[in-house]
Amino acid sequence: MSDPRHAVLGCARCGAATDHELHYAGRLLVSSSCTVCGLRIDLDVRRRYLSDLASRIRSKPRRVVRRLRHHPVTFTAGLPRSTVLKPLRMIDEVRLVLAAAERARRRTEQR
Numbered sequence: 029m030s031d032p033r034h035a036v037l038g039c040a041r042c043g044a045a046t047d048h049e050l051h052y053a054g055r056l057l058v059s060s061s062c063t064v065c066g067l068r069i070d071l072d073v074r075r076r077y078l079s080d081l082a083s084r085i086r087s088k089p090r091r092v093v094r095r096l097r098h099h100p101v102t103f104t105a106g107l108p109r110s111t112v113l114k115p116l117r118m119i120d121e122v123r124l125v126l127a128a129a130e131r132a133r134r135r136t137e138q139r
């Protein structure tokens with residue numbers, strides 16, 4: 029899983045602005061959790077993720093060429109590593125999206 033990003037957001041349980049961990053799958057926010065009380069909010073982004081993923085796949089060749097033109101040495105040096113890690117990152121993203129969707133579904137059923 030990619031490293032979480034952090035933001036100060038209002039927490040309903042803490043009643044204050046607190047640090048939150050934000051987990052993204054690609055460009056989509058999948059879950060946020062308060063680092064103080066642990067309150068977690070999961071979003072079911074499965075449909076949006078598929079659409080976003082299709083868009084990312086379509087634009088990948090263009091982005092690769094742009095990176096190669098602007099940063100040829102960095103791009104070439106990082107290619108072996110990114111070639112190995114990209115499939116693993118994709119698996120992590122899909123797992124994150126599915127797990128968050130399942131937690132969101134369970135939370136909806138509890139109401």
Ligand SMILES: [Zn+2]
Pocket residue numbers: 039040041042043046062063064065066067
């Ligand atoms: Zn909190």
